Amino acid sequence: MLRSTSTAPAEARPSTGPLRRAGATLAAVLCLGSLLGGTALAETGASAHPQPPVLTRAALDPSLVQGRGADLAMDEQEAESAATNGTVIGPDRTAYTLPAEASGRKAVKLTPGQHVEFTLPRTADAITVRYSIPDAPGGGGITAPLDVTVNGKRRTTMTLTSQYSWLYNQYPFSNDPNAGLLHSDWWITECSCVPDATTPAPVIAKPFRPNHFYDEQRLLLGRTYRAGDTVRLTVPAGSRAAWTVIDLLDSQRVGPPHVDVRAANVLAFGADPSGRRDSADAVERAIAYAQRKHLKVYLPPGTYQVNRHIVVDKVTIEGAGSWYTIIKGRQITLATPAPDGSVHTGVGFYGKDALAGGSSDVHLSGFAIEGDVRERIDTDQVNGVGGAMSDSTVTGLYLHHTKVGLWFDGPMSNLRVTGNVIADQIADGLNFHTGVTDSTVENNFVRNTGDDGLAMWSEKTANARNTFARNTVQSPVLANGIAIYGGTDNTVSGNLIADPVREGSALHIGSRFGAQAFTGRLRIADNTTVRAGTYELNWNIGLGAIWIYALEKNIDADIQVTGDHFLDNTYNAVMLVSDFPVKDLYSITNTHFKDIRVDGTGTSVLSARSAGSASFENVDARNVGAVGVNNCGSFHFTPAGSEFSLTDLGGNDGGGTTGPWLAPWELPNTITCDDRPPVVAPPAPSAW
Missing domain, CATH: 2.60.120.260 (Galactose-binding domain-like)
Structure with missing residues (x-):
């Protein structure tokens, strides 16, 4: 069978305290952890001339x-x-x-x-x-x-x-392909109607969406x-x-499993590496012992069944590596709903609630969390990592099949989330929710989330001075690659965001969901987006690769978009918009674009559907599919021009078949509004 060739070194036998009981089984567990490959069945012919890798x-x-x-x-x-x-x-x-x-x-x-x-x-x-x-x-x-x-x-x-x-179906979705509409009072793009208000009622094909x-x-x-x-x-x-x-x-290349012989080994406290018995109590006993003895907790290779939250505070928990140590749980229906509204629980490592003081000095590394979440219930706390964790680190985890990979409810500060893989979530990959400050999310890989890949949501208290840097976010099925909802002095830099699917963008700056206002400076720097700018079903228009949205408040903080590359944009590269019912209430100002490359747009470089203003400097564009600036302002179409004005600070070059993307005649606020311009598929990106 396909198996790892690694074995436990002789020095992997603990020699003191209750850890001694783990020594006899550690080598066997390391072997067990390597049996992830399955059974060898047969030999088949190999390709005579393998195709070179692309x-x-x-x-x-x-x-x-x-x-x-x-x-x-x-x-x-x-x-x-x-x-x-x-x-x-x-x-x-x-x-x-x-x-x-x-x-x-x-x-x-x-x-x-x-x-x-x-x-x-x-x-x-x-x-x-x-x-x-x-x-x-x-x-x-x-x-x-x-x-x-x-x-x-x-x-x-x-x-x-x-x-x-x-x-299937409308948010928050159904597992039943034969279900009728979840919200028959919502606007449905497919029939251009509100079904409840339509006589006769439209026939909506099943499965729906x-x-x-x-x-x-x-x-x-x-x-x-x-x-x-x-x-x-x-x-x-x-x-x-x-x-x-x-x-x-x-x-x-994963390499051999990590071994720590000085840590509190969970096997010594009764954990079952075969996954047949629940190991939650054993893990908690190991944590309590490690806290008393000032030791780390070690999870050797194996699969450990954990069907509830492990509450962590002032402890370091390390596995043998995310390929070897698997924490796997079933979703459990609660007898009565929890105070927070949860109707299920499941596997997860949680800091204490912020209202109870939160947790600190928590360090999680080197294991996988395999959840069992198959439906979206927003009140459920069935996330891989959650709660409040200050002065803490989360490194080298693989988070799979939970609701949200990491959801942090502040206030909390000084958290570092680095080197993790977050895949196949029902909702977000990671969310900084309410008062998370001075924290960093860096070098993480996020793929196939059911909502925002990475988000900062300042719902009650502003998130401040946080950084999302050098992460890859691919194929968020709903919403955005990286979304910032309010906050102060935050930074999004050096990220790669690809293939958002619907009703979102690669980069989103939104005054919505009850978020606190943007204040201070928001830096969006040196990111690359590709094949971004999705179709917004409710508006029936295409979005930009970066989408700035004033829905509930003015957006007037200092927003600096610098050094970003917007490649192969499905519609626009940049979109600034206020929803039509509030277009005369809220505007977008003090937004600055500098040193930008736009390679391919299905429509325009900039779509403005709001009152306000923005400046542009050294924004170079090519393969632009429509007029460079689609300026609708706030749709009053006044004789004085659009309510959105553009400032040309120089160096804005290139364009498409209609001429320069930022032409003198478009400045400062010429109305060039085309509500739904034809889409011209751009060529594949190439070296600049």
Whole structure:
């Protein structure tokens, strides 16, 4: 079978206190933790001439995003660029389709007997497969096999599942493909009507708005393979899945598990690494012992069943690595709702509530949290990491199938979240909610969230002086890649955001959801977005790759957008808007764009649908699909011009077939309003 070649070193036997009881089993657990590859079944023929690997980052040539986004030593290969006898689907950016939710808006569809084969670009001992298989006819998902062969000689079978994908209907969505409208009093774009107010009632096709199609699964290959070796994914004959879509393969070198012989080993306190028995109590006993003895807590390789929150304070908990130590839980229905409105609980590590003083000096690293969340219930606290944690760190976790990977309710300060992978969430990847200050989210990889990838939400108290830096956010199914809702002196820099699917953008600055006003300075610097700017169903228009939205207050803080690259924009690169009912109440001012590159827009560089103003300096654009500035102002169309004015500070070059993107005749506030301009698909981005 495919297994890790690593074993426990002799010095891994603890020698003091209750830790001694763990020594005899540690080597066995390390072996257990390596059995993640499955069973070797057969040998098959290898490709005589492997196809050279095509490496990408967010489905782009890596040279186009150099120095931006997370660096977690994963090599991404898109299935559509690999060798296959399947069918390439896409490109398509239409929401509720399989290509739209795929990385790069393409994937490969396989039927039983078909395969896709990747060539490793460098040494690797682990892979991640992003895939989709059909739902069950009545919802709830199915399982189906996928054979993995390496060099045609070693084969294991992964068991894919659609139990955590396939949502339907309107927010907050349903698992039932046959459900009627959840909100028949809402505007429905598909019928251009409010069904409750329509006679006769429209027929809405079912399933209505299927989405959240993809999931991912990880596999340890059992040994280290070399560059040039091939990994073939084959749908076996007789698969229950009529089709299997492969989006991409990530490969990496994980290396041996981490061992800490001086820590409080959870095995000594009764934890079960087989996952058959609940280990929550044992983990808590280890934490209590470690706090008394001023030790770390160590989680050796294995799968530990934990079905509730582990409350942490003043403790360091480290695993053997996120590929080896798995904390896995079932979602549990509570007998009565909790005071916070939760009707379920599940696996998670939580700081104490801020109202109870919060937690501090918490350090979590080196393990995976596998949740069991299959529906969106916003009152549920079923997040991977939560609560309030000041002066703390979260590093090297893999967070999968929870509601939100990390949701922090402040006030709290000085948290560092670094080097984590957050995948396949029902809602956000990470959210700083209410009074989080002086904290950093850096070098994290976020993919396939059901809401914002990364968010700061200043709902009751302003978030201040926080930084989101050098993260990669891919394919948020709903909403935005990175969203900032109010706050003071925050920074978003050096991130890579790709392929938002619907009703959101790559970068969002929003006065909404009851957020405190923006004050001080907001820096949006040196980020790259690609294939961004989605279709807003309620407005029936396309958004910008960066979307600034004054819904509940003026946005008049100092907003500096500097050094950003907006690539292959579906609609506009930049959009500033106030919702129509409040267009005469709120405006957007004091916003400045400098040293920007825009490579390809389906429509304009700038769409202004608000009163206010912005300045532009050294904004270079090419492959612009419509007039450079689509200026509607606040839709009064006065003889004096638009209510939104532009200041040209020089160096604004380039454009498209209609001429310079920022032409003298557009300044300062010429009305150029085209509510829904034709979309011209831009060419693929290239070196500037």
